[in-house]
Amino acid sequence: MLYTDCSSIKATEVETDKNIVYICASKNGKRYHFTKNCRGLSNCRAKIVKTTIYKAKKQGKTLCGWED
Template sequence: MKIVLLLGFIFLNNVVCTDVNTVYICDSRTGKRYHYTADCKGLNNCQHKVLKTTLEIAKSRGKTLCGFED
């Protein structure tokens, strides 16, 4: 029984946790924000490709968190 509970906990922990290191940015010269979800309202105006990247890279490019996600 303990093994079943342990496996259940491990499974739920992996399903519920999201990767906070993955962010989305608009691939334009004027884009200033990063987004935690690809369907954020802040990306609706993106006329270019939406890129999936890491938080570290987005910050190194001078991006800040989108106001809709704050």
């Protein structure tokens, strides 16, 4: 979809580098991480997925304890 008017874009829909986080795609994953190399992701046996912080929070994920 091409936006001609920036006011029609919700701030939560905009993907910028600071809004990108990583989550473990397992059914038990509860945290999001700012870096793909976070030690909190070292135990992830499923796929590590790049997403927005908005989507991660919407899924009920919270910030990794190693990163706060």
